[in-house]
Amino acid sequence: MAALPDPSQSRAVLIGTASYRHLDQLPAVGTNLVDLAAELGDATVWGLPDRHCTVVADPLSAPAMLDPVHQAGNEATDTLIVYYSGHGMRDAESSDLYLALGDSRDNRGYTAVAYQHLRASLRAARARRKIVILDCCFSGRAARALGGDEVLAAQAAVDGAYVLTSSPRDRVALAPDGERHTAFTGELLGILRDGIPGGPELIDLETLYRALDERLRAKNRPLPQRSQENGVGRLAVARNRARAAPSALAGPVLAADVQAAMVATGLNLARLLRTEGTIKDALPVLRLALEEQSTEGPGELLAVQLELSELLAETGQNKEAIEVLESAFQRVHKMYGPEAVLVCRRLAELLQESGNHIEACEVLKHALDIAERDATPAA
Numbered sequence: 258m259a260a261l262p263d264p265s266q267s268r269a270v271l272i273g274t275a276s277y278r279h280l281d282q283l284p285a286v287g288t289n290l291v292d293l294a295a296e297l298g299d300a301t302v303w304g305l306p307d308r309h310c311t312v313v314a315d316p317l318s319a320p321a322m323l324d325p326v327h328q329a330g331n332e333a334t335d336t337l338i339v340y341y342s343g344h345g346m347r348d349a350e351s352s353d354l355y356l357a358l359g360d361s362r363d364n365r366g367y368t369a370v371a372y373q374h375l376r377a378s379l380r381a382a383r384a385r386r387k388i389v390i391l392d393c394c395f396s397g398r399a400a401r402a403l404g405g406d407e408v409l410a411a412q413a414a415v416d417g418a419y420v421l422t423s424s425p426r427d428r429v430a431l432a433p434d435g436e437r438h439t440a441f442t443g444e445l446l447g448i449l450r451d452g453i454p455g456g457p458e459l460i461d462l463e464t465l466y467r468a469l470d471e472r473l474r475a476k477n478r479p480l481p482q483r484s485q486e487n488g489v490g491r492l493a494v495a496r497n498r499a500r501a502a503p504s505a506l507a508g509p510v511l512a513a514d515v516q517a518a519m520v521a522t523g524l525n526l527a528r529l530l531r532t533e534g535t536i537k538d539a540l541p542v543l544r545l546a547l548e549e550q551s552t553e554g555p556g557e558l559l560a561v562q563l564e565l566s567e568l569l570a571e572t573g574q575n576k577e578a579i580e581v582l583e584s585a586f587q588r589v590h591k592m593y594g595p596e597a598v599l600v601c602r603r604l605a606e607l608l609q610e611s612g613n614h615i616e617a618c619e620v621l622k623h624a625l626d627i628a629e630r631d632a633t634p635a636a
Contacts, residue, residue: 260459260493261303261459261493261494261495261496262303262335262336262386262492262493262494263335263336264303264304264305264306264309265306265309265599266333266334266335267305267309267335267336267337267338267384268309268310268311268329268330268332268333268336268337268338268384269294269297269310269311269329269337269338269339269340270310270311270313270325270329270337270338270339270340271290271293271294271310271311271312271313271340272313272316272322272325272326272339272340272341272342272343272356273286273287273289273290273312273313273314273315273340273341273342273343274286274315274316274342274344274356274357274358274359275287275314275343276315276359277344277357277359277360277361278359279360279361279362279363280344280357280361280362280363281344283343283344283439285436285437285438285439285442286342286343286439287314288437289342289392289438289439290312290314290342291312291532291533292437292438292446293340293442293445293446294307294310294312294532295525295528295529295532296446296449296450297310297338298310298528298532299525299528300521300524300525300560301496301498301521301525302449302450302495302496302498303494303495303496304560306563307528307531307532307564307567308567309332311325311328311329315359316358316359317358317359317360318358319358319370319374322356322358322370322375323370323374323375323378326339326375326378326379327378327381329382330378330379330381330382331382331383332383333382333383333384334383334384334385335384335385335386336384336385336386336387336388336492337379337382337384337386337387337388338387338388338389338390339375339379339387339388339389339390340389340390340391340392341356341375341390341391341392341393342392342393342439342442343356343357343392343393344356344357344361344393345357345391345393346361346363346364346365346366346369347364347366353366353371353372353373354371354372354373355369355370355371355372356369356370356372356375356393357369357370358370375389379418386418386419386489386492387418387419387489388418388419388420388421388462388489388492388494389420389421390420390421390422390445391420391421391422391423392422392439392441392442393422393423418485418489419462419483419485419489419492420483420484421462421465421466421481421482421483422481422482422483423439423440423441423442423479423481440473440476440478440479441469441473441478441479441481444469444472444473445465445469447472448460448465448468448472448495449495449498450498451498451499452496452497452498452499452500453468453497453499454499455499456468456497456499456500457497458496458497458500459493459495459496459497460493460494460495460496460497461490461491461492461493461494462483462485462489462490462491462492462494463483463485463490463491465494466481466483466490469481523542523543523545523546523561524543524546524561524564526539526542527539527540527542527543527546527564527568528564530542531564531568536571536572537572539568540565540568540569540572543561543564543565543568544565546561547561547562547565547581559585559600562581562582562584562585562600563585563599563600563603565578566578566581566582566585566603566607567603569581570607575607575610575611576611578607579604579607579608579611582600582603582607583604585600585604586600586601586604586620601620601621601623602621604617604620605617605618605620605621608620
């Protein structure tokens with residue numbers, strides 16, 4: 258049965274260069290990063306924890322761009338996603354692909370980051386599955402020099418990975434005036450937010466590619482390309498929000514349904530506020546969501562408690578953060594799986610910081626018991 262990658266064992270690195278000294282500005286790239294991070298973290302889409310999603314905005318050097326990829330590659334054991342949005346370039350003497358930095362210059366590959374270095378980082382990553390998404394632009398001349406629409410995807414290919422590229426030929430196609438996102442990423446976000454009517458419950462990479470191709474073709478915009486190996490295209494990457502059956506008769510609205518909707522909305526809003534740096538506004542939203550949580554939704558409750566405890570710890574409110582995690586621990590101490598281990602680990606860290614070393618050791622011992630049980634094959 259198809260399943261989404263395990264968010265606790267996966268990582269995403271979202272890279273984007275919006276501001277340039279010598280090339281056209283791409284302001285939509287900034288909103289690409291913010292909104293894509295929010296969608297990946299949305300529990301109704303995937304639920305990737307914020308700490309597992311690294312946003313690299315306007316990197317100034319190759320290390321600033323690639324070091325986060327190396328780190329994520331060392332941490333991820335399930336799935337690694339690397340996204341780049343900005344100008345794609347080629348050196349005057351070759352057709353190699355380069356990813357632009359803020360100080361990059363046209364036809365000067367040495368002022369940008371060679372894609373082969375990103376590819377090397379991906380090859381060295383521990384993750385079982387790797388996904389590369391390139392929303393790069395080329396001038397018409399550069400695209401012709403590269404030899405046609407298939408060359409970018411072929412150049413970008415990574416062993417055992419799925420590579421999805423936009424390969425637009427000019428800036429107008431990449432970032433239409435008056436639109437919040439670039440053309441390619443705008444359609445990608447639309448699919449994640451609204452789903453695919455008539456599509457499967459879980460959207461796999463090939464289904465995502467076909468939907469992107471259909472939507473961009475309908476708007477007469479550059480068509481996406483992809484390259485894959487080892488059947489990675491069958492990997493599910495998002496829940497399909499359009500799966501609700503429109504023909505089904507509507508039943509009564511139950512109190513539990515209202516509560517669940519309020520909690521999901523509160524969690525999503527808090528994550529968006531946190532992404533935008535307004536943590537103080539996110540805290541009361543999460544507290545309200547916690548109060549509204551019904552006893553029938555332990556999974557959603559756990560997500561709220563984990564998010565709230567993180568924000569409380571970030572703002573120095575360790576005592577309340579410990580209280581929230583202790584409440585979560587009471588719920589999961591008889592459960593097994595990555596969520597229970599995560600609660601134990603975070604609670605132990607805060608207990609140790611507050612000087613409660615004995616309690617921290619007890620919690621960590623319980624986490625170890627959970628991990629050992631999960632690692633033991635069923636008889």
